Amino acid sequence: MIEYSYAVLKYRHDLVAGEVLNVGVVLFAGSGHVGFLASSRYGRLSEAFAGFDGEMYKSVVSRMEIAFARFSMPMHDGLYQLEERERFGDVGDLVRIAWPDQGLSYFAGPVQFGLTNDVTAELKELYDRFVLSQFDRRDAQSRFDDDALWSDLKRVLAERGITRVLHPMVLGPSEIEFQHAYKNGKWHVIEAVSLDYANAGDIKQRALLAVGKAAAVRGVEEFGSMTVIVGKPKRISSEKSYANALRLLRDMPVKSQIVLETDADQFAAQLEQQLLAYGLLSEAGRDLLDEGVVA
Numbered sequence: 517m518i519e520y521s522y523a524v525l526k527y528r529h530d531l532v533a534g535e536v537l538n539v540g541v542v543l544f545a546g547s548g549h550v551g552f553l554a555s556s557r558y559g560r561l562s563e564a565f566a567g568f569d570g571e572m573y574k575s576v577v578s579r580m581e582i583a584f585a586r587f588s589m590p591m592h593d594g595l596y597q598l599e600e601r602e603r604f605g606d607v608g609d610l611v612r613i614a615w616p617d618q619g620l621s622y623f624a625g626p627v628q629f630g631l632t633n634d635v636t637a638e639l640k641e642l643y644d645r646f647v648l649s650q651f652d653r654r655d656a657q658s659r660f661d662d663d664a665l666w667s668d669l670k671r672v673l674a675e676r677g678i679t680r681v682l683h684p685m686v687l688g689p690s691e692i693e694f695q696h697a698y699k700n701g702k703w704h705v706i707e708a709v710s711l712d713y714a715n716a717g718d719i720k721q722r723a724l725l726a727v728g729k730a731a732a733v734r735g736v737e738e739f740g741s742m743t744v745i746v747g748k749p750k751r752i753s754s755e756k757s758y759a760n761a762l763r764l765l766r767d768m769p770v771k772s773q774i775v776l777e778t779d780a781d782q783f784a785a786q787l788e789q790q791l792l793a794y795g796l797l798s799e800a801g802r803d804l805l806d807e808g809v810v811a
Contacts, residue, residue: 517631520545520638521606523624524646525554525580527573529565537561540577541642542584542624543635544607549690551639552584555647555718574717576622583614636693661710665747665777666696669708672780676788681796682706688736692729700794702740709765710747716757719749723761730768741771748777 525540540554554577562568608627632638673679685697694705709726733739775783791797
């Protein structure tokens with residue numbers, strides 16, 4: 517289990533009135549992981565507070581994202597990563613440096629602590645609990661819809677015995693977790709990425725999360741390739757944002773392929789043939805071989 521601390525980032529429109537809404541979560545783990553999630557949507561803030569500056573809000577979120585990303589890099593790279601981690605007692609130290617004007621409109625709540633075996637999933641859960649819970653629950657349920665997309669894909673893969681070959685795997689010094697991977701000399705991972713959001717900013721953010729995950733394993737010797745299964749937005753108004761997100765995904769800094777969910781059957785058929793050729797599946801029952809490793 518990994519020890520971590522976190523803080524909820526808040527917006528306060530009027531110091532006298534004292535009314536606040538949660539806008540994001542930042543997490544700092546003892547392993548050196550720094551995670552930050554904030555909503556790019558500000559409709560509820562505009563509705564709640566007269567005169568709310570949406571453009572300033574987007575600028576603030578962007579600056580925070582950059583600041584926390586800069587903290588994360590030296591904790592994983594170079595000879596001084598341990599010294600870099602030891603500079604910070606908890607997430608509060610990170611927040612005070614990344615956002616020094618505490619006490620104004622944007623500020624962090626009290627530092628809290630916890631234990632987890634998956635810091636990425638924990639950050640998402642905290643974000644859902646403290647931020648998305650303030651939205652309509654329909655938005656909260658669809659914000660991280662990757663599991664639903666994978667559930668549909670899993671049925672297609674299971675028919676060909678492919679799911680038996682897939683295993684969770686942690687790769688690289690940043691300990692990036694992949695839930696579905698198989699090994700043929702190197703690890704090849706499959707990621708489900710749902711872009712089924714109403715807001716263009718959320719669509720872009722989800723694509724960038726996938727790109728960032730790929731960038732974190734670039735150069736890792738054990739990593740082979742990434743296949744991204746993409747779920748399309750259901751709303752016609754999101755077509756342009758969807759196209760832009762696909763461009764981001766297709767420019768991943770690693771060997772990768774993008775598969776639309778509508779092409780899942782074709783992808784499964786091709787993957788099955790590859791696994792048979794690699795010796796990871798057997799013709800009889802398409803079951804695993806004893807070792808599941810190709811020389």
